[in-house]
Amino acid sequence: MSPHKLRHTYGTNLMEQSGDIHLLMTQLGHTSTTTAALYKNPVHEKAKKAAKKLGERRTNYEKD
Template structure:
């Protein structure tokens, strides 16, 4: 999805009949949340190591 940005291509590759179903695998907000949580965890670890 990141490369083609084509939900219909992704839908076909996954064998889905609905773009809604395919979109569940490509939710950019969910990926942003995962990245933010990871960065927060890294900051906490770095903060603790300084003590």
């Protein structure tokens, strides 16, 4: 576990929990919203949505 990984995990979790990019910027010392926006991981969100849809499809399939 590196300091960078800990910082990134903290930033990602803070963004997921609060959704407040300005809070994230303050906590991590960023001056650019572009840099802070990297912690809102769209790839991760897409993966979570896809997994949820697959789970729903499987549940519906099992009911039939």
